[in-house]
Amino acid sequence: MSPKLTASLLIVAAVLANVAFTALGSIFNYPDVLDEPPAKVLVEFHSKQGAVSAWFSVLALSAALLAPIAIGVGRLSGKPAMRIAVFVGIAAAVVQVIGLLRWPLLVPGYAADGNTDAFRTASDILGTAIGETLGYLLTAAWTLLVVVALGRGFAGRWFSVLGAVAAALVFTGVFSPLDLPVVDTTNFFGYVLYSLWLIAFGVVILRRERVAS
Numbered sequence: 001m002s003p004k005l006t007a008s009l010l011i012v013a014a015v016l017a018n019v020a021f022t023a024l025g026s027i028f029n030y031p032d033v034l035d036e037p038p039a040k041v042l043v044e045f046h047s048k049q050g051a052v053s054a055w056f057s058v059l060a061l062s063a064a065l066l067a068p069i070a071i072g073v074g075r076l077s078g079k080p081a082m083r084i085a086v087f088v089g090i091a092a093a094v095v096q097v098i099g100l101l102r103w104p105l106l107v108p109g110y111a112a113d114g115n116t117d118a119f120r121t122a123s124d125i126l127g128t129a130i131g132e133t134l135g136y137l138l139t140a141a142w143t144l145l146v147v148v149a150l151g152r153g154f155a156g157r158w159f160s161v162l163g164a165v166a167a168a169l170v171f172t173g174v175f176s177p178l179d180l181p182v183v184d185t186t187n188f189f190g191y192v193l194y195s196l197w198l199i200a201f202g203v204v205i206l207r208r209e210r211v212a213s
Contacts, residue, residue, distance in 0.1 A: 003205050006072030009065050010202035014195040016062035023055045034123070038116040045103075046111040053104035060104075063096035063135075066142070073146055076205075082149035085142050092138035099131010128177055136173035136187065143167040143194065155204045162200065166193035 024030035027048055033041055045052055070089025074082055102122050110119040147163040169190025175183050 001068065001072040001075065003072070003076075003209050006069060006075075007202040007205035007209070009069050009072065010198045010205070013062045013065040013069060014198040014202075016058055016065075017191075018195055020055045020059040020062060024052065024059070027055070028052045038119050038123075039114070042107070042111040042114065042116065042119060045107055049108055049111065053108065056100055056103035060097050060100035063100060064093050066090075066093035066096070066139075070142060073201075076154075077149045079149045081145045085145035085149060088138055088145060089142040092135060092142050095130050095138060096135040099127050099135060102126045102131075132176065133174055136170055136176075139194070140167040140171035140190075143170070143197070155200075159197075159200065159204065162193060162197045166190055166197050170194055 021030075028044065033044060036044075067090045070086050070093070073089070074086035076082070106122055106126075107119065109115070110122070143163050144167040147160050147167070150159075152160050167190075169186050172183050172190065173187035176187065
């Protein structure tokens with residue numbers, strides 16, 4: 001994979017994720033809707049099933065892009081931390097896709113049948129445990145490993161600090177099931193910084209390629 005393609009995927013993944021998240025917040029009140037009773041969530045989903053499923057598919061696509069991104073970024077350094085980062089990044093993509101695709105693949109059936117028990121089970125296992133908790137952990141780990149592997153020499157201190165802070169805040173999402181104060185807020189801002197870091201990462205790679213050529 002060429003550096004230019006890696007850079008493009010970094011930027012596209014960040015943009016798609018934010019567009020999809022914003023759209024879901026607008027039409028489905030996501031993620032706040034998840035605090036509602038399962039029966040109400042299914043009714044809300046069913047009333048806007050096509051649009052909600054489509055945007056969750058886009059969100060899943062943005063998460064899936066982390067796999068090729070991890071492979072492409074892995075070619076930027078031969079350090080042990082980067083070799084580990086490749087596998088961690090692919091794993092982060094897999095668990096997030098599993099969690100997100102339950103919405104377009106499983107939830108329509110639950111909504112049609114009013115099956116709140118199955119919806120709750122899928123949400124707990126595929127959503128909270130796999131997609132969210134493991135997703136937060138692995139995404140934060142991948143980001144930190146990349147920062148460590150590339151060091152300050154890649155783009156300067158700001159790049160390392162932005163990535164490290166984003167990773168730390170994203171990691172706080174692991175504690176969301178405990179209903180601790182401010183965790184959801186710190187996790188949200190973590191993903192905002194993470195998106196900015198991804199875009200900045202892509203821009204830095206493109207500039208390095210321009211200078212090299």
